[in-house]
Amino acid sequence: MSAPILSINDLQVTYHASDRQVFALQGATLKAGASETIGVVGESGSGKSTIARAALGLLPSGVAEITGGSIAINGRDVTGLRRRDWQPLRGKPIAMVFQDPLSFLNPVMRVDRQIGEAIRRHAPQRSTKDRVVDLLELVQLPASVARSYPHELSGGMRQRVLMAVALACEPSLLIADEPTTALDVTTQAEIVKLLRDIQRTLGVSVLLISHNLAVVAELCDQMYVMYAGRVVESGPADEILSHPGHPYTYGLMTAARSLRDADGRYATIAGDVPSLAERFVGCPFAARCPVAMEHCTQLAPPPTSVAGQANHVAACWHLVEGKGRDDHRDIAGAGARHEGVQA
Amino acid sequence: MTTETLLELEHVTKAFKRRGTSEQVLAVDQVSLTVRAGESVALVGESGSGKSTLARIALGLELPDAGSVVLTGHELSTLRGKQLRSVRRRMQPIFQDAGASFNPRRSVRAAMFQGLRHLGSDDERQARAVDLLDRVGLRPGESFLHRLPHELSGGQRQRLAIARAIASDPVLIVADEPLSGADVSVRGQVMNLLVDLQKERGIAYLMITHDISLARSFADRVAVMHHGSVVEQGSTDDVLSEPKDDYTRLLVRAVPELNGPMPSRAYLT
Numbered sequence: 001m002s003a004p005i006l007s008i009n010d011l012q013v014t015y016h017a018s019d020r021q022v023f024a025l026q027g028a029t030l031k032a033g034a035s036e037t038i039g040v041v042g043e044s045g046s047g048k049s050t051i052a053r054a055a056l057g058l059l060p061s062g063v064a065e066i067t068g069g070s071i072a073i074n075g076r077d078v079t080g081l082r083r084r085d086w087q088p089l090r091g092k093p094i095a096m097v098f099q100d101p102l103s104f105l106n107p108v109m110r111v112d113r114q115i116g117e118a119i120r121r122h123a124p125q126r127s128t129k130d131r132v133v134d135l136l137e138l139v140q141l142p143a144s145v146a147r148s149y150p151h152e153l154s155g156g157m158r159q160r161v162l163m164a165v166a167l168a169c170e171p172s173l174l175i176a177d178e179p180t181t182a183l184d185v186t187t188q189a190e191i192v193k194l195l196r197d198i199q200r201t202l203g204v205s206v207l208l209i210s211h212n213l214a215v216v217a218e219l220c221d222q223m224y225v226m227y228a229g230r231v232v233e234s235g236p237a238d239e240i241l242s243h244p245g246h247p248y249t250y251g252l253m254t255a256a257r258s259l260r261d262a263d264g265r266y267a268t269i270a271g272d273v274p275s276l277a278e279r280f281v282g283c284p285f286a287a288r289c290p291v292a293m294e295h296c297t298q299l300a301p302p303p304t305s306v307a308g309q310a311n312h313v314a315a316c317w318h319l320v321e322g323k324g325r326d327d328h329r330d331i332a333g334a335g336a337r338h339e340g341v342q343a
Numbered sequence: 344m345t346t347e348t349l350l351e352l353e354h355v356t357k358a359f360k361r362r363g364t365s366e367q368v369l370a371v372d373q374v375s376l377t378v379r380a381g382e383s384v385a386l387v388g389e390s391g392s393g394k395s396t397l398a399r400i401a402l403g404l405e406l407p408d409a410g411s412v413v414l415t416g417h418e419l420s421t422l423r424g425k426q427l428r429s430v431r432r433r434m435q436p437i438f439q440d441a442g443a444s445f446n447p448r449r450s451v452r453a454a455m456f457q458g459l460r461h462l463g464s465d466d467e468r469q470a471r472a473v474d475l476l477d478r479v480g481l482r483p484g485e486s487f488l489h490r491l492p493h494e495l496s497g498g499q500r501q502r503l504a505i506a507r508a509i510a511s512d513p514v515l516i517v518a519d520e521p522l523s524g525a526d527v528s529v530r531g532q533v534m535n536l537l538v539d540l541q542k543e544r545g546i547a548y549l550m551i552t553h554d555i556s557l558a559r560s561f562a563d564r565v566a567v568m569h570h571g572s573v574v575e576q577g578s579t580d581d582v583l584s585e586p587k588d589d590y591t592r593l594l595v596r597a598v599p600e601l602n603g604p605m606p607s608r609a610y611l612t
Contacts, residue, residue: 043526044497184389185553189597211527214599242606248528250606255527257601258556264538266560268531272496288528 003075039216091169235312245306245314458510
């Protein structure tokens with residue numbers, strides 16, 4: 001079996017600010033093979049964008065430090081690679097599209113030149129004109145867009161142009177960091193559909209980073225749930241959504257549904273998203289977890305298989321011990337009880 | 344028993360001039376909308392639909408070109424000075440992005456005092472501010488008084504915005520995307536707080552949101568805006584479960600939702 005396109009193993013990344021440290025990744029493992037759709041779900045500060053940046057060698061130098069773990073691209077270890085050695089790895093095999101296309105498109109350059117530049121960088125000898133039209137067609141934009149400036153386009157169209165630029169490099173893995181967050185729901189639905197079409201047409205792998213569980217559920221086969229700098233659960237998306245193994249995943253699933261219980265209360269997770277100013281010794285979710293046990297804060301739970309599926313793992317002591325089954329009442333109910341809002 | 348009408352917008356129209364041209368853009372076109380005491384109304388639409396402009400007009404922050412805004416029986420455009428202020432106090436805003444609606448250099452205490460100017464002394468204001476902070480779950484209230492907005496999390500800032508809004512005992516809160524700064528796992532906390540305050544104080548809400556699922560779970564009635572007009576309004580069930588308008592249908596269908604029943608047991612299956 002050939003090596004995965006991207007393989008991130010127990011990665012630890014620390015940001016050094018003048019007065020404090022942020023432990024942004026505290027042990028994150030992720031793999032992207034050929035022709036896969038992979039979703040990374042997490043809230044703010046979960047480390048999901050840091051993982052994407054690390055995969056492209058885009059961690060801010062002098063500020064971010066990889067303090068442990070490894071990154072490999074097509075089987076080659078790139079963990080300690082210098083900045084200039086990253087250059088040939090960007091765009092191909094891995095390309096990225098960002099949340100805010102305006103800040104990555106040149107405002108005074110027409111679309112065709114911006115796509116053309118990307119084509120030439122990877123295939124200098126080829127004529128770019130036909131290829132630009134092909135790429136625009138691929139992202140379902142009319143050929144006339146080639147002569148437009150970014151400001152003349154809508155948010156959704158700009159996101160498509162950015163995808164065309166990324167695809168010009170013929171990547172085998174396309175990383176999309178919150179590509180739909182700044183867009184309206186109707187446009188968002190179109191972009192998700194486009195990502196799926198592109199994945200199927202080109203056989204490229206797509207790694208979607210999003211805070212929106214429903215968007216990930218719609219597009220992705222594989223899923224990673226991140227919390228406080230760690231991957232707390234990973235596996236096939238439908239497995240995770242039908243048998244969530246981590247109490248955080250379950251809590252996120254109920255919260256994302258915006259449903260109210262019989263008393264009219266919204267499901268929620270007590271407490272707040274943690275700051276990453278500290279390294280967690282135990283489970284990072286323990287402080288908010290409705291079913292936390294005493295040792296959860298002291299010992300980090302190992303990744304453990306869920307529901308007997310070897311490829312579905314979660315890091316929770318309850319899975320390790322497999323006991324106390326009957327103590328676990330509905331987590332949503334427990335969550336509401338613990339919620340610190342009522343008078 | 345007839346329920347008291349708090350806010351009544353009638354045929355409200357507002358045009359803006361497109362920058363650098365004489366072209367007019369109709370941001371709000373002949374919109375009529377009412378909010379009654381104690382109810383929750385959701386104004387749903389995408390960016391550019393005119394929903395935020397309409398909210399600003401309802402709050403009296405923007406004057407309509409045509410049409411009327413009547414708040415607790417008073418036509419806003421006929422009021423001036425002290426009278427206008429005292430009527431407007433009954434309606435409080437919670438703005439999108441709670442972080443940006445606070446002065447970054449002024450403490451939580453200063454932000455709360457703004458809403459408590461009607462009280463006699465600083466001691467009274469301080470005591471009331473602490474009560475309100477406690478009430479919204481920023482506990483203990485004292486410990487938050489001297490913090491700056493950036494020292495709070497997104498969810499905490501949202502609570503602070505709510506505490507400031509309820510400081511003047513409003514009958515109506517106009518909330519523009521109240522969850523925009525809050526993470527998914529804490530959204531329910533903010534919503535439960537709004538629901539509880541409604542029960543306790545009978546506050547009515549006009550919630551401006553792009554989030555259909557939220558509108559569905561929260562509102563008694565929904566109005567859908569598109570290109571400046573309300574294309575459909577009615578009870579939440581009617582509008583969102585059996586939309587009659589094409590745009591509403593498109594909007595409802597576009598929302599990605601988690602399908603299937605919620606697993607009853609979290610894990611250990």
